[in-house]
Amino acid sequence: MIKKRIIPCLDVKDGVVVKGIQFKGLREIGKPVDLAKRYNALGADELVFLDISATETGHALMLDVIKETAKELFIPMTIGGGIQSVADISALLGAGADKVSLNSAALRNPDLIREASEKFGAQCICIALDAKWDEEKQDWFCYTHGGKKATDIRALDWVKKVESLGAGELLVTSMDYDGMQQGFDHKLLSLIQESVTIPVIASGGAGTSEDFSALFLETDVSAGLAASIFHDEEVSIQEVKDDCIRKGVAMRNV
Amino acid sequence: MIAIVDYGLGNIANLTNACEYLGYKVVVTSDLEVLKKADRIILPGVGHFNDAMNRIKENGLLSVLEELKSSKPFVGICLGMQLLFEHSEEGNVDGLGYLPGTVKKITGNVSVPHLGWNKLKSTVPSLDDDVYFIHSFKVHTDQNVVATAEYEDDVVAIVQKDNIIGIQFHPEKSGVKGLQILDQALKGGFSQ
Numbered sequence: 001m002i003k004k005r006i007i008p009c010l011d012v013k014d015g016v017v018v019k020g021i022q023f024k025g026l027r028e029i030g031k032p033v034d035l036a037k038r039y040n041a042l043g044a045d046e047l048v049f050l051d052i053s054a055t056e057t058g059h060a061l062m063l064d065v066i067k068e069t070a071k072e073l074f075i076p077m078t079i080g081g082g083i084q085s086v087a088d089i090s091a092l093l094g095a096g097a098d099k100v101s102l103n104s105a106a107l108r109n110p111d112l113i114r115e116a117s118e119k120f121g122a123q124c125i126c127i128a129l130d131a132k133w134d135e136e137k138q139d140w141f142c143y144t145h146g147g148k149k150a151t152d153i154r155a156l157d158w159v160k161k162v163e164s165l166g167a168g169e170l171l172v173t174s175m176d177y178d179g180m181q182q183g184f185d186h187k188l189l190s191l192i193q194e195s196v197t198i199p200v201i202a203s204g205g206a207g208t209s210e211d212f213s214a215l216f217l218e219t220d221v222s223a224g225l226a227a228s229i230f231h232d233e234e235v236s237i238q239e240v241k242d243d244c245i246r247k248g249v250a251m252r253n254v
Numbered sequence: 255m256i257a258i259v260d261y262g263l264g265n266i267a268n269l270t271n272a273c274e275y276l277g278y279k280v281v282v283t284s285d286l287e288v289l290k291k292a293d294r295i296i297l298p299g300v301g302h303f304n305d306a307m308n309r310i311k312e313n314g315l316l317s318v319l320e321e322l323k324s325s326k327p328f329v330g331i332c333l334g335m336q337l338l339f340e341h342s343e344e345g346n347v348d349g350l351g352y353l354p355g356t357v358k359k360i361t362g363n364v365s366v367p368h369l370g371w372n373k374l375k376s377t378v379p380s381l382d383d384d385v386y387f388i389h390s391f392k393v394h395t396d397q398n399v400v401a402t403a404e405y406e407d408d409v410v411a412i413v414q415k416d417n418i419i420g421i422q423f424h425p426e427k428s429g430v431k432g433l434q435i436l437d438q439a440l441k442g443g444f445s446q
Contacts, residue, residue, distance in 0.1 A: 001404060003371040003384060040429070045371055071271050076386060076427050096267040098427060121301040123367055123388045168367055168388075199369050222370060252371040252384040254429060 070096025117166025181207025299333030304345025335420030355395025
């Protein structure tokens with residue numbers, strides 16, 4: 001049996017891990033390689049680095065971050081944020097990323113998914129989508145640019161399309177649940193997982209360790225991702241895993 | 255010295271990192287003379303079986319690999335393990351044929367790719383940890399199997415015949431235990 005994965009997500013800006021603080025902007029919380037090693041020791045099954053740099057120079061620093069981290073981190077590492085082209089993907093994989101996650105660029109140019117999947121293999125192409133419920137149209141829609149721009153693409157249509165184009169994994173963030181810390185969006189995540197055969201990483205809404213066990217007991221998704229609750233040490237990865245194991249969810253124990 | 259066979263495919267940065275972390279000297283090369291001088295060989299690979307075989311042929315590596323496979327630890331990882339077998343459904347092409355068996359798409363009532371941490375089952379006591387898999391095709395063989403993992407049916411995880419070793423999962427991405435398994439493979443493998 002494959003184990004359910006617990007994945008901390010780290011935001012990286014200009015080569016440094018940052019954390020958003022409400023109304024106060026960003027605070028630097030450390031070097032990516034140090035935080036990656038810490039999460040590895042704490043039992044993370046995988047890491048996601050999201051590059052939120054706004055400039056070319058900032059994005060270029062990400063390559064150094066990956067190179068440095070990959071020398072000491074021997075669990076899978078996914079990189080997302082600002083990836084535009086096959087050349088970008090090639091550089092990230094060459095630096096030591098195991099997977100890349102595409103979002104806005106894939107929505108703008110779906111052919112990028114096919115091209116990248118054929119060139120590098122489906123296993124390293126993760127498609128991230130930010131989905132939000134539209135009360136009027138009674139459906140979920142994809143958003144781009146970190147959730148700022150709405151599109152007319154229905155989330156459930158999009159996931160089927162990206163799977164057929166060669167995506168190997170989905171990272172689904174529920175914008176309605178993100179930041180609420182009241183649990184994952186089981187309804188959306190179940191519908192998405194039922195629409196595809198590729199694995200789904202659930203994101204948005206985790207507040208307690210019980211939110212993860214509930215996610216795995218009530219949906220068939222493969223992994224749960226969270227950022228702030230792990231960074232703030234509100235919840236530890238071990239607590240999440242212990243709770244899951246207690247409730248019969250298979251976990252990798254380190 | 256370890257030589258990682260460079261045939262222009264796959265992400266070998268992390269295999270290199272893992273071997274260096276274990277203390278080995280590593281070269282990534284397609285140079286026949288360098289390959290012959292190496293003490294240990296790693297055949298890496300991600301991507302498409304057909305593409306990999308074509309590149310191995312285009313780089314003139316077929317005969318040197320044939321020679322190397324009988325003289326020193328020869329470790330195929332992920333697609334590199336699948337290439338060791340006779341035939342693959344992926345592109346419907348022949349592999350290197352060093353080991354008896356074929357490669358077929360994973361089917362059944364499971365997610366494809368087989369992605370994530372799965373537990374090894376083996377008669378070798380040290381091979382009982384969770385390791386990281388990511389693959390859509392799997393090997394079918396009833397010979398030389400050292401370890402499997404359960405994914406509806408069994409997935410062949412490690413094979414060994416003399417000095418030829420195949421590892422389907424990513425030991426370089428399977429934490430400390432994965433590094434130990436990689437080290438053991440490079441040192442000659444898994445006695446049952």
